Amino acid sequence: MSKKKIWMLGLFFMFALLPQTTFAMHIMEGFLPAKWCIAWGVFTIPFVLVGFLSIQKTVKEHPKTKMLLAMAGAFAFVLSALKIPSVTGSCSHPTGVGLGAILFGPTAMSVLGLIVLLFQAILLAHGGLTTLGANTFSMAVVGPLVSFVTYKIVKRANGPQWLAVFLAAALGDILTYTATSIQLALAFPAETGGFMASMVKFMSIFAITQIPLAVSEGILTVLIFNAIKAYGKDELKDLKMFSKEV
Amino acid sequence: MIYIDKYAYISKLKHQDPIYKLVFCMMTLGVCLWANSIIISIIALLIMGWHTVCKGGIPCAIFMKLMIIPMSFLAIGVLTVGINVSDKKDIFLFYISVFDINAGVTQSGIQNAAHLFFKALGAVSCLYYLSLNTPMVDILQALGRLRVPKLFIELMSLIYRFIFVLLETVEMMLTAQKSRMGYSGISSGYRSLAALASTLFIRAYKRSDELYTSLEARGYDGELNALHESYKKGWIQYTSPITVNLILIAMTLIIRHFTGGLM
Structure with missing residues (x-):
């Protein structure tokens, strides 16, 4: 085999094996340089603070919501440990970003997301302590905000509910990965072409693996949401305390 | 499903002050990130591995198995950082070209990738030291004492x-x-x-x-x-993590001086 063929074979295997990596969206411990760990941590603080204050207010008015919030957090953690059958044939884990944002609103999600990510780092070794800020920013701030805004826009334009849920979940997923790619690209600009080239590199890897996953998560979220709506009307009413309207 | 948690409860270091473990973990993590050196990362990995396996009594096989978990992310991440794309061919050590685009590896690319690989491994071992030896309940209690x-x-x-x-x-x-x-x-x-x-x-x-x-x-x-649970109080217990990390910092400076950031 010529050298070129070996390389092509190697690349083929690399991409063939890629989609099986699960939890690829959590930046692992120690991967980001110290200054970016601090920077993303600082960017995340205001969002978490706003979320925390709003939770504090809600809990003071309705003490029962504390248990509900805790259940929501545990639900998000357990959901992310499930496997979705993906369109490409491999399995992946749902992020639960879209569902959480629609059910509990983006403010509560920032705090719950932070806690869930901390547990994932300590209990499952997915993500890390130093990269907690960066991961929280992409998965608990950007993702839920995008999902929530998408959901609202489609609803306001009188789009069907399933489309709103699907787009919210899929876009929330994709934007989460985009945010992660930007974080990685900023930390590791390419030698040739700088930030943009590096961004293209990370994005293309994420796009290959994550777009099918985003679609599967969108479909799954629609199914889950419909089932919850059919069987849990009363529960949904109570959740309005967090996101005003569902 | 969650076996890290199970080991945290049977660790022999369980009764040590969680704040001590938190401080040791975070300090070494910080030094690991700051040093960005292959040797220091391997030393950190050995220190944390020794604490977890020998002092904590966690089976070595479990520690090794856990080190493999983040490998998929690490492999992809390191490859992405290591491989560059350019239209010039002469900067690469070896490369492949598809149409007019060349993708290949430069010398500094390999260096960055190697540093990143070992740095992440060292950092992950610090995380495992904390999570394999400290039950979550103790971590929460420590956070409470830290005024969260x-x-x-x-x-x-x-x-x-x-x-x-x-x-x-x-x-x-x-x-x-x-x-x-x-x-x-x-x-x-x-x-x-x-x-x-x-x-x-x-x-x-x-x-x-x-x-x-x-x-x-x-x-x-x-x-x-x-x-x-009540723990021994006092600042004396913090001398050992501080000494270990000061030695690591000193070693980093010496290594940097002699190899110019190569290792």
Whole structure:
């Protein structure tokens, strides 16, 4: 085999094996340089603070919501440990970003997301302590905000509910990965072409693996949401305390 | 499903002050990130591995197995950082070209990738030192002593408790679905998973409702109180992590001086 063929074979295997990596969206411990760990941590603080204050207010008015919030957090953690059958044939884990944002609103999600990510780092070794800020920013701030805004826009334009849920979940997923790619690209600009080239590199890897996953998560979220709506009307009413309207 | 947690409760270092473990972990993590050196990262890995395996009594095989978990992310990340794209060919050590674009590896690319690889491994070992030797309850208590807001810690401890309750429910439902061929194809898989997640959500909701009722019946007024283990106090116990990290910093400076950041 010529050298070129070996390389092509190697690349083929690399991409063939890629989609099986699960939890690829959590930046692992120690991967980001110290200054970016601090920077993303600082960017995340205001969002978490706003979320925390709003939770504090809600809990003071309705003490029962504390248990509900805790259940929501545990639900998000357990959901992310499930496997979705993906369109490409491999399995992946749902992020639960879209569902959480629609059910509990983006403010509560920032705090719950932070806690869930901390547990994932300590209990499952997915993500890390130093990269907690960066991961929280992409998965608990950007993702839920995008999902929530998408959901609202489609609803306001009188789009069907399933489309709103699907787009919210899929876009929330994709934007989460985009945010992660930007974080990685900023930390590791390419030698040739700088930030943009590096961004293209990370994005293309994420796009290959994550777009099918985003679609599967969108479909799954629609199914889950419909089932919850059919069987849990009363529960949904109570959740309005967090996101005003569902 | 979550075996890290199980080992944390049987670790011999369980009764050590959690703040001590937190400080040791974070300090070494910080030095590892700052040093960005292959040698220092390997030393950190050995120190943390020794503490966990020899002093904590965690089986070595488990520690090794855990080190493999982040490998997939690490491999992809390191490859992406190492491989560059350019239209010039002469900067690469070796490369392949597709049409007019050349993708290849430069010398500094390899260096960065190697540094990154070992740095991440060293950092992950620090994380494992903490999570394999400290039960979550102790970490939460330590956070409380560090003045993290009460509501936050309470949410965390409730979530921690609920995770296991829900995981048990999920496992039961998964077994039931699988034994009825619930995941035999893609479409049935989606249907089963949606049923599982929505049922789980409604069950979780009901559980939280019941929990609140039962707590209120026992005089709950917004705070869950529990007695905590008492630990040896004093600053003397912090001398060993500080010394270890000072030695690491000194070694980094020496290595930098002699190799110019190569190792």
